[in-house]
Amino acid sequence: MISDVPEPLSGPAPRAGIRALRLGVAGPVGTGKSSVIATLCRQLADRLNIGVITNDIYTDEDARFLRSAGVLPAERIRAVETGACPHTAIRDDVTMNLIAVEDLEADFAPLDLVLVESGGDNLTATFSPALVDAQIFVLDVAGGGDVARKGGPGIARADLLIVNKIDLGPHVDVDVERMVADATAARDGAPVLALSRKRPDTVERLCAWVLWLHQQHLHGQHVPTDPGPMAPHFHAMPGGGYVHAHDQDSEHEHTPR
Numbered sequence: 001m002i003s004d005v006p007e008p009l010s011g012p013a014p015r016a017g018i019r020a021l022r023l024g025v026a027g028p029v030g031t032g033k034s035s036v037i038a039t040l041c042r043q044l045a046d047r048l049n050i051g052v053i054t055n056d057i058y059t060d061e062d063a064r065f066l067r068s069a070g071v072l073p074a075e076r077i078r079a080v081e082t083g084a085c086p087h088t089a090i091r092d093d094v095t096m097n098l099i100a101v102e103d104l105e106a107d108f109a110p111l112d113l114v115l116v117e118s119g120g121d122n123l124t125a126t127f128s129p130a131l132v133d134a135q136i137f138v139l140d141v142a143g144g145g146d147v148a149r150k151g152g153p154g155i156a157r158a159d160l161l162i163v164n165k166i167d168l169g170p171h172v173d174v175d176v177e178r179m180v181a182d183a184t185a186a187r188d189g190a191p192v193l194a195l196s197r198k199r200p201d202t203v204e205r206l207c208a209w210v211l212w213l214h215q216q217h218l219h220g221q222h223v224p225t226d227p228g229p230m231a232p233h234f235h236a237m238p239g240g241g242y243v244h245a246h247d248q249d250s251e252h253e254h255t256p257r
């Protein structure tokens, strides 16, 4: 199920010479981010010129997986080794990723779509709108049926939430419909897609959403939004620590209280 993918736009012609749509894919470890990207490349490569940036902490494993899957020419898949907690490189200081995206766009111009895969992290990691125009957050049923209820910025406010690996529901005692309903309730009407790479109907819906978003981008009708702020979190300090939150309108500030 996906809540309404609108009809493709009619009306004014797309803007000429516009840069690629930059689409982030984030979510906890192992939920299927690389598989979603491989699926999109496989299905859409004859309609869109695609490039991929992967983020891993210490390796280029995700890039190697995608290259070996043969879903795109290998040189269009580039790895960023963040060397730090994944959210640092996709949210706090996006410089490494932004340079990688811009280099890829320059080397293979004109690209239509750049997919940026986050390193697998927890429920709080989301992309900065300084790096991507839109983002997908990926959960999977094997992580537990209650995860969607736990919320967080990606679950609540990513442009699309995927509940992945729905083919596994019966094997892990998860009621997929219930999980999707919980996710939908957490998102105030924003789209939720139940996905399995083994279910072509769900793959088609994923592709339809990405093509629709690309059209929105071309027509200048997509407005990037920030799914942040992060949930309140704890900073350990010598002799103690403190909890703080980032509210959406304030600077990213780490002053002890």
Ligand SMILES: Nc1nc2c(ncn2[C@@H]2O[C@H](COP(=O)(O)OP(=O)(O)OP(=O)(O)O)[C@@H](O)[C@H]2O)c(=O)[nH]1
Residues within 6 Å of the ligand: 028, 029, 030, 031, 032, 033, 034, 035, 036, 062, 119, 120, 121, 164, 165, 166, 167, 168, 195, 196, 197, 198
């Ligand atoms: N049954 C099933 N397995 C899937 C599906 N999608 C992905 N997987 C499997 O889930 C595992 C993790 O998939 P990945 O795509 O590597 O997940 P990831 O989120 O990129 O992983 P990290 O980069 O390590 O965080 C792999 O063994 C995939 O084959 C699906 O739709 N159904």
